[in-house]
Amino acid sequence: MKKILVTGALGQIGSELVTKLRETYGKDNVIGTDIKKREDHNDADGPFEIVDVTDYDRLFEVSKEYEVDTIMHLAALLSAKAEAIPKKAWDLNMGGLVNALEVARELDLQFFTPSSIGAFGPNTPKDDTPQDTIQRPTTMYGVNKVAGELLCDYYFARFGVDTRGVRFPGLISYVTPPGGGTTDYSVEIYYEAVKNKAYISYIGEGTFMDMMYMPDALNAIIQLMEADGSKLVHRNAFNISAISAEPEDFAKAIQKYIPEFKLDYDVDPVRQEIAESWPNRIDSSAATEEWGFKAEYDLDKMTKDMLAQVEAKFQ
Numbered sequence: 600m601k602k603i604l605v606t607g608a609l610g611q612i613g614s615e616l617v618t619k620l621r622e623t624y625g626k627d628n629v630i631g632t633d634i635k636k637r638e639d640h641n642d643a644d645g646p647f648e649i650v651d652v653t654d655y656d657r658l659f660e661v662s663k664e665y666e667v668d669t670i671m672h673l674a675a676l677l678s679a680k681a682e683a684i685p686k687k688a689w690d691l692n693m694g695g696l697v698n699a700l701e702v703a704r705e706l707d708l709q710f711f712t713p714s715s716i717g718a719f720g721p722n723t724p725k726d727d728t729p730q731d732t733i734q735r736p737t738t739m740y741g742v743n744k745v746a747g748e749l750l751c752d753y754y755f756a757r758f759g760v761d762t763r764g765v766r767f768p769g770l771i772s773y774v775t776p777p778g779g780g781t782t783d784y785s786v787e788i789y790y791e792a793v794k795n796k797a798y799i800s801y802i803g804e805g806t807f808m809d810m811m812y813m814p815d816a817l818n819a820i821i822q823l824m825e826a827d828g829s830k831l832v833h834r835n836a837f838n839i840s841a842i843s844a845e846p847e848d849f850a851k852a853i854q855k856y857i858p859e860f861k862l863d864y865d866v867d868p869v870r871q872e873i874a875e876s877w878p879n880r881i882d883s884s885a886a887t888e889e890w891g892f893k894a895e896y897d898l899d900k901m902t903k904d905m906l907a908q909v910e911a912k913f914q
């Protein structure tokens with residue numbers, strides 16, 4: 600049985616990953632950590648500790664105390680936020696990662712951390728972006744993600760730490776909102792569709808990005824961590840995607856259920872520039888070949904579920 604410590608447990612991925620891991624491995628075997636507790640925190644849900652990932656000693660202490668065998672390191676600033684405060688992003692994204700990797704090395708733990716489509720840049724091939732290709736990102740987040748991918752490879756090659764990871768696309772979910780990302784519009788559009796039957800997109804018409812529904816993202820993490828390590832050629836930073844879409848595609852999918860839904864644009868130049876530097880559609884075939892990655896939700900299936908779940912929240 601695994602015993603897993605999750606950093607960034609209150610974030611968009613963390614809040615759902617902790618629940619899923621507790622269902623899979625038992626609630627006492629998953630230790631959620633973040634820089635604060637939720638207001639409605641309940642000890643009965645499972646262990647939770649306050650940990651700032653930039654504090655190595657605290658992360659080490661909590662990992663040792665609970666005798667975990669795995670760290671899933673999620674605490675990070677997303678792309679748009681990182682562009683606003685780049686030095687802070689470097690300190691948190693890189694400082695937190697090297698601390699978590701060091702704890703994994705010291706305590707001989709399995710390790711997961713996500714990279715992102717943000718690890719690609721304007722001169723990366725935009726369509727069917729290969730697993731191994733040019734990575735010259737032009738954002739602080741992208742620089743952090745490429746450095747993180749390399750650092751994880753280094754900890755495996757140099758110290759034998761069992762590091763694994765994926766390059767996540769924009770993740771869409773109804774439990775915890777994302778914060779500070781470039782792909783956040785793909786979540787906001789569903790909330791605004793339900794509340795106001797209209798959305799003003801800060802990402803321009805015709806801008807394609809990769810996306811994925813959260814259940815597919817959570818399954819991918821568990822599947823990769825359970826995979827036979829000897830079959831992994833890439834190990835860290837597997838391309839995975841389920842959907843390649845532009846704002847109009849979301850609008851058309853929503854209009855099947857809310858025909859009066861209206862999409863307008865008020866483009867934010869900062870996030871638009873970031874989006875334009877990322878691929879339109881990445882190729883996930885290495886993940887499929889090496890550990891069986893397969894997404895269940897396409898845009899229509901996800902839209903049906905998202906709208907139902909968001910509507911239920913407002914009833």
Ligand code: AKB
Pocket residue numbers: 677678679714715716717740767768769770777779780781782783
């Ligand atoms: C962001 O937009 O910053 C994230 C990501 C794609 O990594 N959702």
